Amino acid sequence: xxxxxxxxxxxxxxxxxxxxxxxxxxxxxxxxxxxxxxxxxxxxxxxxxxxxxxxxxxxxxxxxxxxxxxxxxxxxxxxxxxxxxxxxxxxxxxxxxxxxxxxxxxxxxxxxxxxxxxxxxxxxxxxxxxxxxxxxxxxxxxxxxxxxxxxxxxxxxxxxxxxxxxxxxxxxxxxxxxxxxxxxxxxxxxxxxxxxxxxxxxxxxxxxxxxxxxxxxxxxxxxxxxxxxxxxxxxxxxxxxxxxxxxxxxxxxxxxxxxxxxxxxxxxxxxxxxxxxxxxxxxxxxxxxxxxxxxxxxxxxxxxxxxxxxxxxxxxxxxxxxxxxxxxxxxxxxxxxxxxxxxxxxxxxxxxxxxxxxxxxxxxxxxxxxxxxxxxxxxxxxxxxxxxxxxxxxxxxxxxxxxxxxxxxxx
Numbered sequence: 001x002x003x004x005x006x007x008x009x010x011x012x013x014x015x016x017x018x019x020x021x022x023x024x025x026x027x028x029x030x031x032x033x034x035x036x037x038x039x040x041x042x043x044x045x046x047x048x049x050x051x052x053x054x055x056x057x058x059x060x061x062x063x064x065x066x067x068x069x070x071x072x073x074x075x076x077x078x079x080x081x082x083x084x085x086x087x088x089x090x091x092x093x094x095x096x097x098x099x100x101x102x103x104x105x106x107x108x109x110x111x112x113x114x115x116x117x118x119x120x121x122x123x124x125x126x127x128x129x130x131x132x133x134x135x136x137x138x139x140x141x142x143x144x145x146x147x148x149x150x151x152x153x154x155x156x157x158x159x160x161x162x163x164x165x166x167x168x169x170x171x172x173x174x175x176x177x178x179x180x181x182x183x184x185x186x187x188x189x190x191x192x193x194x195x196x197x198x199x200x201x202x203x204x205x206x207x208x209x210x211x212x213x214x215x216x217x218x219x220x221x222x223x224x225x226x227x228x229x230x231x232x233x234x235x236x237x238x239x240x241x242x243x244x245x246x247x248x249x250x251x252x253x254x255x256x257x258x259x260x261x262x263x264x265x266x267x268x269x270x271x272x273x274x275x276x277x278x279x280x281x282x283x284x285x286x287x288x289x290x291x292x293x294x295x296x297x298x299x300x301x302x303x304x305x306x307x308x309x310x311x312x313x314x315x316x317x318x319x320x321x322x323x324x325x326x327x328x329x330x331x332x333x334x335x336x337x338x339x340x341x342x343x344x345x346x347x348x349x350x351x352x353x354x355x356x357x358x359x360x361x362x363x364x365x366x367x368x369x370x371x372x373x374x375x376x377x378x379x380x381x382x383x384x385x386x387x388x389x390x391x392x393x394x395x396x397x398x399x400x401x402x403x404x405x406x407x408x409x410x411x
């Protein structure tokens with residue numbers, strides 16, 4: 001098998017950028033889903049207050065009208081830029097207030113110059129940054145309603161459920177403690193250092209008081225339990241903080257992607273879907289939102305059982321490994337007509353229904369069909385490049401399908 005296509009989605013739910021080579025990171029390809037759009041919803045009571053709603057293509061099919069391209073950074077020239085081109089439906093005129101159908105966005109904006117905002121995707125929250133009027137107004141003109149372009153910056157989101165490879169390992173007692181302490185907002189990590197310092201100061205002050213008053217440990221027996229408790233609390237806090245920081249270094253995190261850093265699909269399975277459409281119609285593989293497309297699989301949907309893929313990246317580039325941990329359950333996004341920016345009509349607008357007949361194979365999402373596998377990068381593969389044409393082998397294969405258990409995903 002080989003890698004046949006690679007895709008990056010710089011702005012979530014817009015059309016992808018096709019690449020021939022991408023740098024693999026534990027949080028996805030470089031620049032993948034580092035931006036997202038949110039619709040501004042005005043309060044119905046006329047108070048002037050607003051809320052922000054995440055925009056996803058199944059709920060806002062007009063997002064398919066935006067094409068993306070990336071100009072990667074070059075030393076001594078520029079830090080890179082993202083180019084968005086708006087293609088109105090052929091039967092509709094361009095919006096009246098749209099001066100140009102092309103927008104350039106810095107690929108790596110400075111978060112310090114932007115206003116922070118909270119973004120919650122499927123119960124997994126993070127801090128994003130409002131890109132400001134210059135970019136928000138252009139998108140708002142295209143959509144015909146107010147939107148905000150959010151940038152992720154250096155932040156990331158927690159991987160919920162057990163999709164994360166680390167979470168699929170057997171949990172230790174310390175890990176159970178860590179998870180209970182860190183959910184949902186991880187505020188304790190800011191408190192622990194304070195507790196550690198406070199405990200140390202308390203021990204120092206109490207010891208100083210005893211010394212000043214001439215009280216020896218033999219005559220201060222009644223104070224021993226207090227000192228012992230304080231010291232024990234400090235030690236426990238130090239131990240917990242150490243294990244947290246050590247685990248956090250290797251913790252799986254994601255960007256504005258739904259569930260995982262990568263989505264892998266098979267060309268053979270795409271062909272199976274195309275065969276369900278009328279003669280002459282082919283399934284657009286990008287509607288499955290893949291990052292990595294594999295060609296050469298012997299049977300359709302055999303990837304349901306793939307647990308790890310090993311890539312032969314060639315001499316001098318290393319051999320990255322992808323850990324496939326869960327199925328991708330599908331929604332109405334498969335029915336979107338990418339040319340009109342609306343839900344499709346006819347057979348191409350009923351792809352989800354067609355897959356319902358025989359692809360509801362995950363007991364964790366029994367009402368949704370499965371297509372493709374979520375993947376994470378093995379830690380030691382960080383920074384290796386993946387290219388179209390690289391050979392791929394199934395390094396690990398399961399005997400039964402995995403069970404989808406992402407608690408916050410709703411379509």
